[in-house]
Amino acid sequence: MSRNTKGLLAVIAIIAIGASIYLFKNKTHSNKNTEPAKVAATPHWVIPDTGELANTGNAKLIKYGRSLIVNTSYYLGPKGVIASKSNGLNCQNCHLNAGTKFLGNNFSNVSTGYPRFKDRSGTVETIVKKVEDCFERSLNGKKIDSNGREMKAFAAYLEWIGKNVKKGSKPAGSGIEELPFLSRAADTAKGRMVYISKCKTCHGKNGEGLLNATGRAYTYPPLWGGHSYNIGASIYRLSKFAGYIKNNMPFGADYRNKQLTNEEAWDVAAFVNSQYHPFKDISADWPKLTTKPYDQPYGPYAEQLFSGRQHKYGPYSPIKKYYAALSKKK
Numbered sequence: 001m002s003r004n005t006k007g008l009l010a011v012i013a014i015i016a017i018g019a020s021i022y023l024f025k026n027k028t029h030s031n032k033n034t035e036p037a038k039v040a041a042t043p044h045w046v047i048p049d050t051g052e053l054a055n056t057g058n059a060k061l062i063k064y065g066r067s068l069i070v071n072t073s074y075y076l077g078p079k080g081v082i083a084s085k086s087n088g089l090n091c092q093n094c095h096l097n098a099g100t101k102f103l104g105n106n107f108s109n110v111s112t113g114y115p116r117f118k119d120r121s122g123t124v125e126t127i128v129k130k131v132e133d134c135f136e137r138s139l140n141g142k143k144i145d146s147n148g149r150e151m152k153a154f155a156a157y158l159e160w161i162g163k164n165v166k167k168g169s170k171p172a173g174s175g176i177e178e179l180p181f182l183s184r185a186a187d188t189a190k191g192r193m194v195y196i197s198k199c200k201t202c203h204g205k206n207g208e209g210l211l212n213a214t215g216r217a218y219t220y221p222p223l224w225g226g227h228s229y230n231i232g233a234s235i236y237r238l239s240k241f242a243g244y245i246k247n248n249m250p251f252g253a254d255y256r257n258k259q260l261t262n263e264e265a266w267d268v269a270a271f272v273n274s275q276y277h278p279f280k281d282i283s284a285d286w287p288k289l290t291t292k293p294y295d296q297p298y299g300p301y302a303e304q305l306f307s308g309r310q311h312k313y314g315p316y317s318p319i320k321k322y323y324a325a326l327s328k329k330k
């Protein structure tokens with residue numbers, strides 16, 4: 001082989017290797033499970049550590065508040081040691097790591113975000129009102145005493161956990177991710193298949209979850225049925241459910257290690273929320289109908305263009321566009 005041919009072969013080899021790396025990279029990029037996380041260039045949340053709390057003053061109350069978030073059912077569930085107020089879920093079931101997880105429906109915006117006007121109630125809501133709401137909706141139960149030690153502890157923890165967040169700023173990874181819409185309606189039949197292959201082992205054949213040995217709390221919380229959240233809970237809206245599980249389920253997933261495609265997340269959300277959830281009269285929610293979210297499955301609505309079914313399962317883009325145009329007109 002002449003020197004020239006050798007050189008040429010080397011060049012060809014380099015190009016071939018380069019091309020295959022390029023192709024491989026693109027392949028992994030388009031792979032549904034490795035979409036890069038959308039992390040906004042917003043401030044990082046410096047989460048305070050309970051270990052830093054001295055055992056004085058407010059510290060006890062804050063620590064108690066944290067325990068109530070983590071072990072809500074032990075204290076206040078159907079067999080609660082303090083009172084029986086709620087369905088057996090823990091706040092932490094949906095606000096992971098005591099409400100500190102990145103894109104795990106965390107509490108970074110609570111202490112600076114309340115009191116504030118909320119469209120759902122049409123009133124200015126305090127943290128206390130918000131906690132009461134969670135008991136009546138996500139925990140399908142009753143309000144706890146608004147002046148009792150438990151409520152004070154919830155409020156103290158929620159205030160404290162957000163103490164390093166500046167008012168008006170939104171730390172990266174706060175709350176729940178907003179997933180891009182599907183161009184079709186979410187599909188309960190496809191969602192059932194996702195449920196069977198990726199959720200059933202923990203949450204059960206009938207979404208009933210698994211109680212722990214004490215019977216006071218769940219090892220795996222229920223996803224539907226009489227012990228689950230009611231139809232007035234935010235997670236009953238598909239966008240909240242899908243955004244929550246995308247970065248957090250199956251348990252162990254996080255924003256760097258997602259295990260569901262967007263389609264799977266929307267479809268399994270549709271399946272779970274098509275199953276029975278306890279009823280709550282929510283007819284007084286969103287007194288101003290034009291502020292009702294596009295995916296709120298219960299009417300009345302400000303228009304009659306889209307069916308209740310489309311509000312529940314999508315496709316959402318036309319609904320969202322319609323309401324955006326409506327609010328511009330004013």
Ligand code: HEC
Nearest residue numbers: 089090091094109110130131134138175176229234235240
């Ligand atoms: C079944 C799931 C679920 C459970 C259980 C639950 N929540 Fe929530 N919570 C949500 C969802 C979903 C939202 C709405 C998040 C959003 O709109 O982005 C929310 C919102 C909140 C907010 C407002 C967050 C903000 O930034 O405005 C607070 C505070 C809160 N929950 C506290 C609690 C407390 C305290 C408990 C237990 C008593 C609890 N939650 C139980 C799902 C749940």
Ligand code: HEC
Nearest residue numbers: 092093094198199202219220221222223245249250251268
């Ligand atoms: C390996 C077990 C496991 C698997 C698999 C799993 N989960 Fe979970 N799930 C959990 C645990 C544990 C929690 C509560 C987390 C906590 O309290 O820290 C939870 C909480 C939840 C919650 C909020 C609480 C509630 O009961 O409403 C939802 C919603 C949820 N999972 C949906 C799903 C979906 C959908 C899938 C399938 C895509 C799934 N999970 C797969 C273990 C699992």
